[in-house]
């Protein structure tokens with residue numbers, strides 16, 4: 001387990017540093033599902049680097065990444081990689097993006113076992129990491145989720161999709177949530193939002209429509225930091241991922257259901 005964690009941290013750190021270097025050289029920018037769903041040469045280069053490293057050190061493992069075709073596992077383990085989570089932040093130079101690397105057993109994000117995960121924000125100099133049953137760390141130091149008194153005094157994170165009609169629906173849900181919490185933060189990278197819950201910078205986070213690579217590593221970090229994490233609710237093909245400090249987990253889950261997020 002420790003070897004898998006060590007490798008996940010190495011790969012995420014290498015990927016984040018490569019992204020930073022490529023950004024300094026000037027980016028080539030394209031789009032995917034909509035004019036605002038961007039992808040850069042750095043996204044593709046980082047994923048290719050991590051994939052090449054894994055083909056050498058873990059040749060029988062599977063691969064599931066945002067920018068390349070999936071590969072089935074022969075070993076039972078699969079590496080789930082978002083080369084640059086928070087791509088819009090990366091493009092705009094906002095230091096809230098990360099390379100996210102997780103290794104999982106199983107194929108369904110609702111029920112797979114995440115054995116290790118790393119989320120590295122090179123621009124901010126922060127490395128979040130966790131091994132199943134081994135706790136969670138930020139730059140090697142243990143982290144724990146917070147203990148807010150109630151939802152009304154909790155800081156809650158969320159995010160929005162790339163399609164305008166989806167964002168309109170998410171905006172309506174947010175309108176219902178906003179009066180019930182301390183405040184809302186929309187940082188722009190799910191992996192870091194989950195790590196924020198893990199270290200008490202957010203009291204809760206929920207977003208519908210994430211891809212497995214957005215949350216695989218961050219969900220383990222949050223879980224190992226003592227947060228309540230759920231990713232099993234799928235509606236019209238869009239999965240809800242939620243994490244909350246244990247003191248407000250039930251209240252937050254009820255509110256998320258009531259607002260129809």
Ligand code: LIP
Nearest residue numbers: 084085086087159160188189190
């Ligand atoms: C991002 C997610 C974020 C979401 C953004 C985007 P990407 O992933 O991490 O939570 O709100 O719309 O999907 O596209 O930067 O890898």
